[in-house]
Amino acid sequence: MSNLTLEDIARRVGVSRSTVSRVVNNHPNISEDVRTRVLAAIDETGYQPNAAARSLASQRSQTLGLALPQTVSSFFTDPYFPHLLKGISEACNQHDYALTFFLITCKDDEKKIFPKISNKSFLDGVLVQSGHHGDQQIIGHLVDANKPLVVLGRPFRVDNVSFVNVDNVKGAYTAVSHLIRLGRRRISTITGPLASTVGLDRKEGFLMALGERGFRKNDKLIVEGDFTEQGGYYSMQTLLRENPDAVFVASDVMAIGAIRAIQESGRRVPEDVAIVGFDDIPLSTITDLELTTIRQPVIETGVRAVEVLIDLIENGTDFPQHIILDTKLVVRSSCGSKS
């Protein structure tokens, strides 16, 4: 079906190819009569414009790239990614762009993917999930290629790059302030990977909240995690040696592991150890405990990133846009208070 061309439709309706093209592309200034007849012919025949011809003539591919440098194992276990993908995919669909997906696993992948991704005619713009040092290369590459680009997350180097991020510092700050307000005094944290900006930013918020309230910094109450449940479990075991009365865990998935470690050690949540997570992604309820957490708008992050990117493409906005989305404290039972 549909080896039809514009020409075929034109002949059928008795107008020129140009006119059919204008109808297809919703140009103004077409007589109602002609428009109707062309549309009818398209409908009857099932005509579909040839995408390649269109791109070639218009110099637009109407497709966006998404590059996921798979620097992290949490890609397979954290619901963050599917949610992000959903937001991106929906927004693309909404705006009539297609989405081309690149999972960058190894150096070999890069060699094949880099040229594709920066190819002028192939993608109108690209989204890069980032926040690791290792990702700087691909970002640099794209910037050099002068390709419209929006980073998901905060890149290490921010100059000249647009990004959409969540306010991680403030989110963590809010979480820890909540614990302080509830009277906790030995507040610990399981961070994200400290090679990533997410990890660093949430740690910074943690330190900021404590510092402001005159807590002395205690490195033994800070353990680096990796955004996996296992990681949360082991990190918590380490922390428990220091007898914390609270823990801010930089992701809900890790919080599940942390809770397991706490309970196995014979301590109770929240009585002995209060816990706040980060994400608020639908998770298993652990026993009858519900997790207090920082909600971040993951789907919206994806949607906004697509919108910014399309704006860059279509309106040529050339100064970098930095969008920081807000988070929200969601109080449940894992801190022992509903206030």
Added chain:
Amino acid sequence: MSNLTLEDIARRVGVSRSTVSRVVNNHPNISEDVRTRVLAAIDETGYQPNAAARSLASQRSQTLGLALPQTVSSFFTDPYFPHLLKGISEACNQHDYALTFFLITCKDDEKKIFPKISNKSFLDGVLVQSGHHGDQQIIGHLVDANKPLVVLGRPFRVDNVSFVNVDNVKGAYTAVSHLIRLGRRRISTITGPLASTVGLDRKEGFLMALGERGFRKNDKLIVEGDFTEQGGYYSMQTLLRENPDAVFVASDVMAIGAIRAIQESGRRVPEDVAIVGFDDIPLSTITDLELTTIRQPVIETGVRAVEVLIDLIENGTDFPQHIILDTKLVVRSSCGSKS
């Protein structure tokens, strides 16, 4: 960078456009001398072929589509999907195809996506994750459009459609046989969604193993799950009223929930209730319990699907190929025996 055309390279080297094209496309019968000089020029200039022009002339887009009808909430919580995506993405990269991603969330999406997906010039072929009744429509659509198609999973109607699937019946059969061999007598199951072929097939394997050993079918020992941890938890609570001494859970994620329910009820795994899962995807270890499970080759499923699809596209193999991958019983501690 790279608004260069073939013509530019040709002029630079002093050959014709055709010759440069042949070098770029690795055609045989090019003198070594010319090839070297052309390659050098390409290297120096950073020339990249225009993808749209290429597609238009060759009638090939070198891109595959992946459609995920998101009929299931498990998309967000089951590591199955990221693994599948990884396999697909790697294979595409390997074979120099790009991958375009479609998440079909609602009817509205379909209206926009269907035409794109069947557009002759846009995708050379498409992969559809399937197994739900609801997916028949998109498959039918693609078959009508005569588009090279490979289904991931077993579609409800198999005629004329190629697919790559895992031997779910046999996998489940093996799991349950293992439980029988260990002397369990009240063997229950939490199935997958019974609107899906995965769910149905694994249930069939369960029934087959029991039937063969002369067990009477007991509907109370069969509860439908939904592939989520929560679902596993609640389904198990229902099953526990029947006092099973074993349970075959149709996914590892649900098994986590089931174990939680069992332990909360004061029973022990494996002493009181033995449990076998399905997937063998890296999961949190639950306490010090390790899950006996059926390993299925998820990444390989993705890889094979891509390979079959590319074969359909490039070699025009037109009889449907049905590939069934084998599973493997992985014995750990959740059944109480290492034998």
Added chain:
DNA sequence: CTGAAAGCGCTTACAG
């Protein structure tokens, strides 16, 4: 082994 030329199916000034 190489080149000239037609053709892929659109878009888009330009002219009217």
Added chain:
DNA sequence: CTGAAAGCGCTTACAG
């Protein structure tokens, strides 16, 4: 509001 025509940048028989 509509059409004729140039042009987007490749591939690929065809001829030599």
